[in-house]
Amino acid sequence: MKPETLSIHAANLYKAATGDVTxxxxxxxxxxxxxxxGYPGGHMYSRVSNPNRDALEQVLAGLxxxxxxxxxxxxxxxGMSLFQALEPGSHIIAPDDMYWGFKKQLLTIFNKSLAFxxxxxxxxxxxxxxxxxxxxxxxxxxxxxxxxxITDLAAISALAKERNIIFACDSTFASPLLQNPILFGADLxxxxxxxxxxxxxxxxxxxxxxxxxxxxxxxxxxxxxxxGAVPGPFDCFLLLRSLKTxxxxxxxxxxxAARLAGFLRGHAQVESVLYPGHADHPQHEIAKKQxxxxxxxxxxxxxxxxxxxxKLVNSLHLFAQATSLGGVESLIEHRFSVEGPExxxxxxxxxxSVGLEHIDDLIADMEQALAAL
Ligand SMILES: *Cc1c(COP(=O)(O)O)cnc(C)c1O
Numbered sequence: 268m269k270p271e272t273l274s275i276h277a278a279n280l281y282k283a284a285t286g287d288v289t290x291x292x293x294x295x296x297x298x299x300x301x302x303x304x305g306y307p308g309g310h311m312y313s314r315v316s317n318p319n320r321d322a323l324e325q326v327l328a329g330l331x332x333x334x335x336x337x338x339x340x341x342x343x344x345x346g347m348s349l350f351q352a353l354e355p356g357s358h359i360i361a362p363d364d365m366y367w368g369f370k371k372q373l374l375t376i377f378n379k380s381l382a383f384x385x386x387x388x389x390x391x392x393x394x395x396x397x398x399x400x401x402x403x404x405x406x407x408x409x410x411x412x413x414x415x416x417i418t419d420l421a422a423i424s425a426l427a428k429e430r431n432i433i434f435a436c437d438s439t440f441a442s443p444l445l446q447n448p449i450l451f452g453a454d455l456x457x458x459x460x461x462x463x464x465x466x467x468x469x470x471x472x473x474x475x476x477x478x479x480x481x482x483x484x485x486x487x488x489x490x491x492x493x494x495g496a497v498p499g500p501f502d503c504f505l506l507l508r509s510l511k512t513x514x515x516x517x518x519x520x521x522x523x524a525a526r527l528a529g530f531l532r533g534h535a536q537v538e539s540v541l542y543p544g545h546a547d548h549p550q551h552e553i554a555k556k557q558x559x560x561x562x563x564x565x566x567x568x569x570x571x572x573x574x575x576x577x578k579l580v581n582s583l584h585l586f587a588q589a590t591s592l593g594g595v596e597s598l599i600e601h602r603f604s605v606e607g608p609e610x611x612x613x614x615x616x617x618x619x620s621v622g623l624e625h626i627d628d629l630i631a632d633m634e635q636a637l638a639a640l
Contacts, residue, residue: 270330270444271514277326278507292504293318314495319503324474326510327464330443331456333476335484337491338503342439342459343368344496345473349404349435349455350377351494352486357403359383360394364414365406366437367606388418389550394426402430407453408437409446410554413566413602413618415541417550420557424452433483439463442593444517446558449478460506462593463563466516470505472498516595516623520563523629524621530630531567536575536637538568538615564592566602566618573614575640576601580617582636585629592620597629 298310328336339345346369363385373383386393405427409418427434435455436448442463448456460472477484528542543554544561569575580588586599598620603612
């Protein structure tokens with residue numbers, strides 16, 4: 268099935284006795300046992316599994332071409348569960364502009380149990396140089412946040428496969444509609460479902476998708492079920508509802524972002540635009556190879572420095588000054604001030620998540636705010 272069909276039909280797994288066309292929300296935390304102590308409904312206790320989470324996991328595994336998926340209560344805890352599944356002493360090669368929440372986890376939570384290096388993964392030599400005998404995981408984020416770097420998934424996969432290293436990709440910026448890392452050799456894919464998958468800025472969640480149900484996946488599943496950082500049935504219902512329109516929302520986000528990026532590129536107040544769809548983006552060719560479109564979130568740098576960046580985000584009427592991305596409403600933020608003083612993000616960088624408003628209104632708003640700088 269194509270993604271448009273899969274996201275609508277795969278979620279309707281249960282034909283309730285009442286004849287519901289869409290899946291009801293099952294709030295029960297516990298499920299009946301039969302005379303022999305079995306679980307005739309297939310569920311025992313809702314931390315372990317429940318019908319709404321099962322449906323969500325099946326749709327997400329299907330969309331990203333994996334064998335299985337595990338849903339979590341946030342993107343952060345999805346990544347954290349993967350790090351927890353590694354043996355103590357393992358070494359991780361992570362991207363230099365890794366999503367700051369994950370960088371913070373490695374630096375402050377896993378600093379005693381795991382070793383790691385942050386390298387520019389767009390330069391494969393840097394990845395090769397960082398390899399150690401204890402390297403157990405290469406974690407890639409593409410497109411990356413907030414620099415929109417594109418990492419060559421097939422090249423990283425070749426490097427990892429030669430050495431039996433697990434290769435995982437944070438694919439949040441692309442969503443399962445624009446990029447399927449498993450098709451390029453990734454073992455695991457991670458999404459913050461808070462972003463494009465949720466799409467309406469009203470539900471927090473995360474997911475890991477696996478190419479194979481192997482022993483490492485069993486460790487992750489055990490952490491999910493025994494740890495219990497799982498989304499509740501209502502969160503799963505919201506995500507399943509959102510998934511049904513994901514393909515159409517992604518088309519709108521990508522189309523609007525391409526138009527806005529094109530407008531900004533020619534503007535005198537803009538130093539540069541970091542958008543993988545532009546032919547002069549350093550990894551444009553790789554983006555073309557592994558993505559079906561270039562996404563709805565990008566960054567740009569202002570000629571007037573940090574002052575101009577901070578002024579701009581306060582002069583817009585349609586772009587809400589708020590963190591996060593992937594919602595129907597456009598969001599904009601001065602990224603450095605979100606990440607804090609240790610951040611390497613350029614101070615004149617603004618990140619924009621282009622929503623589904625009419626593009627003419629968005630461009631007019633951006634035009635007036637730039638003119639006021
Ligand atoms: C938001 C985000 C995360 C973290 O997800 P949460 O749902 O906020 O915990 C991880 N990676 C990327 C690229 C993100 O944008």
